[in-house]
Amino acid sequence: MAPQIRWRSPQGRRTVAKIVQKEIPQWPNGLYPEQEDVVTRVLDGEDVFCCLTTGGGKSAMFAVPIIVLREMARNPDSYPNLPIRALPIGLVINSDQGISRKHTEIQECKTWNIICVDPEHLRDKAWRQITDFDTFRTNITFGCVDEAHLIDEWGAAFSALLFDTSVNSSAVVFPPLPPFSPSLPQVSPASRPTQICKSLGMSGDDFYLLQCSNERPNxxxxxxxxxxxxxxxxxxxxxxxxxxxxxxxxxxxxxxxxxxxxxxxxxxxxxxxxxxxxxxxxxxxxxxxxxxxxxxxxxxxxxxxxxxxxxxxxxxxxxxxxxxxxxxxxxxxxxxxxxxxxxxxxxxxxxxxxxxxxQRSAQSDARKQLAVLQPLESPPAVPHINPQTGKSKRKKTVKPMEHNKALMLVxxxxxxxxxxxxxxxxxxxxxxxxxxxxxxxxxxxxxxxxxKMKLTFPPSPLPPGLVLPPFHPPTTNQSPPLSADQKKLKLKKKERAEAETTLTVFGDNVRLTERKRSINQRRPRSSFFPSTILKLVLDNLLSIKSLDDLTNHVESWAFVSEHVASLHSAIVKLQRRFEAAREEARLAKNAKQRATRRRWSKKAKHEWDSDEESGEEEEEEEEVEPEPEADAEADDESSADEVNHHPPSSPVPPPAKRAKTALAEVTNRSRPMKKKPEKQETAAAVAATFRPAYKTSRRRAAGQ
Structure with a gap:
């Protein structure tokens, strides 16, 4: 005999409230009115499309029906005239893959009452075997799609797979909010749930639509x-x-x-x-x-x-x-x-x-898109043909921004x-x-x-005595430039590595010495000569001048009183070794520079001598100019005297040799010819320029 009472009746609602209070004592107030309405409709086998905000209690809507049916299966005599399932099963489709591979346990309906499966596994052969199993098909109570706003990403074939899985059961769809797909931005939100319902086979008045506000008042x-x-x-x-x-x-x-x-x-x-x-x-x-x-x-x-x-x-x-x-x-x-x-x-x-x-650039793009009312589906770009090359140049299409996203940004x-x-x-x-x-x-x-309101947001509760340090912008590690004296006191890379090796051996010796004492037998190995002390010594190794100076640097070291003298001795040896090595390197560098300078000096002198020899050879090849005839012997004598008193000037040095350009000898370019030196004046011509314009000596002689 078919039951005469429906779950939506007052008796059915009271039964749900009673079982919830018994099975879930953490909910003293029971279900919310909208939750109770959906639960009773699911138990009656109706199709439901529910739109709630995140955290609005959607999980309870598909969990409570199974809890109610399990309680009724255990105590059937306590709930007469209401539909009962011996092994109630609920199928929830979401992105969870937790138990989707437990095929045998699922089809027998004995281990789990709510099966969560991701859409990809609905195509597997094992899942086809589960849905064809008579026990599973008989006891499945509802098929639920959680997070329905992801249906577009699951593909068009998902609806057919859902229909085949949820035969003889109610369908419940729980999107977290009224779906508004990015692929259909011009569709109104009021009609968008209807489109999803049609894709799932829910049309007309055959399903119940529950749409609540998704505002979050807190x-x-x-x-x-x-x-x-x-x-x-x-x-x-x-x-x-x-x-x-x-x-x-x-x-x-x-x-x-x-x-x-x-x-x-x-x-x-x-x-x-x-x-x-x-x-x-x-x-x-x-x-x-x-x-x-x-x-x-x-x-x-x-x-x-x-x-x-x-x-x-x-x-x-x-x-x-x-x-x-x-x-x-x-x-x-x-x-x-x-x-x-x-x-x-x-x-x-x-x-x-x-x-x-x-990003401000996103806000700027949103303004541009809304200003020109750019449609979301741009028309195909027309190729532009260059008349010179004859090649087509297609403009790059930019993916448009979702319309509602652009509205939010502006x-x-x-x-x-x-x-x-x-x-x-x-x-x-x-x-x-x-x-x-x-x-x-x-x-x-x-x-x-x-x-101009001011709101206060209290911090998360902390146990007494616990204080979390604040976040501070990380400082850059760029240190100021070092002076010349500071650079001398800084260890080089090889010197630091050598000093670190020596001091590490020193730390091992300290550990071998101190661990014999009973008080240090359980001390960690790294605490005998900590890395902080090692780094401090390395940073100041060349600036430590005395034992007191070293003691001030390592005063936090646990064994400073016992081993500071031996540490100072090791540091002095390292300082002497590094100073000797630096002095030797300085002398070698200076010797190398002197050798380089001598080599370049010899090369320059050789080039200068070769240029002078070539200039003298060209002078000898020049024709000698004839000397002008003397009118009188006196003139010749006076000229000879004046020449003796005014020696000829030194010859003009040849021009400097042109420097060779890079790769001049290995290229195919012809080498430039050396310019022929200009013709030089003779010594007599140069001496004549020092002669006075009038002949005073001859007049003076004639007067006498």
Whole structure:
């Protein structure tokens, strides 16, 4: 006889509330009204499409039906006139691959009551065997698609696989928010769930649509421009939020960004092991167990504050201690952005922040796209043919930005009102107003700045006595230039290596000597001559002039009183050895420079002599000019006297030899010819220029 009572009836609702109170004592208030409505419809076999915010209790909607049916199967007499399943099974399709390979246990319906499988495994032959097994097909209660906004990524064949799997069962679809696919940006959010329902076979009035607002009343939404790029190694915009002491997740797009952000934050903290406990990385290259351990530490360890993660942490993560979600760069879509902000504020009693640090270039591109109303599907580019070459040049097509993302980047009034307009959050007459008029508890960053409000965000709770050091921008390691005297006191690379080897042997000798004492038998080996003391001695080795000077440098050493004298002796030996080696190297360098100078001097002298010889040979080959005839002997005598009193000037030196250009002798160029020297005047002609213009001596002789 068929049962006469439906689960949606008052008796059915009371039965669900009674079982929930019995099986889940952690929920003293039971289910939310919308959760109870969906659970009863699923138990009645109806198709449901549910749109809730992240953390709105979607998991309970497909877990509670199995809990109710299991309790009824154990005590069938306590719940008469209600449908019962002996081995209730629920199929949840999401990105989890935890038990998707346990084929035998799944098809027998004895080990698990809720099966989570990823879409890829629905194509496997083993899963075809599971769905064809009579026991599994008879007891399956519902098929659920969790995170339905990913259906577009799963492909068109997914719907047929789902239909074949969920025969004779209700279908439940749980997107985290009203889907608004990046591939269909001009479709209104109100019609987008209808399109997904049609792709899943839900049409008309054959299914129940539950759409709730995805606003998060305990979360402030903030958007700020970045003061730096995302391709570098410095991210100072994060420090202001992380120094508030709140547990935070930093969302980035690529794994290399995860590492760069991690290293920047690592160097921003003081040295110590706490740095590795305070900052963690979460990405797909880590094992599933390692990522799960990071989430556990983030939730339980008060010293674990920051997790840098890729998109892998954006779906299906429930960490109630997370308070801040910080995204570097605006995500590819508004769906992804709101999904990331849904990781925080899971506890309604906490105050959360959702921060997006976007690039100014992205905001500029959004303005350009909205200014020209560029369609999302650009027409094919027409090839341009160059008339000279005859070759076509196709312009590079730029991938357009999602329309709603562009709207968010250029918004200047209220971010939350724009979110509600995009997702059609009910009631529209209130949700589409700005935060001040809507009297939201935590206004967005635009409304806060406009109203000049000041909000306080308390840090995450810490145990008594625990204080987390703040983040400081890492200082650069560029030291000021050293003077000449400071350079002399600095060890060279080879000298430092030699000194380190000698001092390491000295430390081993200290350990061999001191470990014989009972008080030092359990002392670690590295503590006898610590690396900090070794580095300090190496840095000041050449500047240590006395035993007292050395004692002042190593006063923190545990064995300074017993071994400082022997350490000073070892340092003096090293100083003498290095000084002798440097002096020998200086003398060798000077000798080498002198030899080089002598070699170049001989070469230059040889070239000069060869140039003079060639000039003299050319002078001998020149024709000798005839001397002018003398008119009188007196004139000849006076000229001869004046020549003797005025010796001829020294010959003009030949021009300098042209320097050879590089590779002049090995190229095919013809060598330039040497310019022929100009004809020089004779000694008599030069002497004549010193003769006076009048003949005083002859007149004086004639007068006498």
């Amino acid at each position: 979360t402030q939404f903030i958007m700020e421009p970045l003061d730096h790029g995302l391709g570098g190694k410095e991210f100072p915009s994060l420090l202001r939020y992380l120094n508030s002491g709140r547990k935070a997740v930093v969302h980035v797009r690529r794994i290399d960004e995860v590492f760069r952000v991690f290293m920047y934050l690592f160097n921003s903290l003081p040295e110590g092991m706490d740095r590795l406990r305070r900052i963690k990385m979460y990405h797909s290259l880590r094992s599933f167990e390692a990522n799960e351990e990071i989430l556990r530490l983030l939730d339980e360890d008060p010293r674990c504050q920051v997790v840098i993660a890729t998109i892998a942490i954006a779906n299906g993560i429930n960490i109630r201690s997370l308070l801040d979600s910080i995204t570097l760069g605006f995500p590819e879509s508004v769906n992804q952005a709101w999904q990331e902000k849904g990781r925080v504020g899971r506890d309604p009693n906490t105050i959360a922040r959702g921060v997006i640090l976007f 918004e200047e009034h209220c971010y939350i009102a724009l979110w509600s307009t995009i997702y059609q959050n009910p009631p529209l007459e209130l949700s589409t107003r700005d935060c001040i008029i809507a009297k939201r508890r935590f206004p967005c960053s635009l409304c806060q700045a406009r109203a």
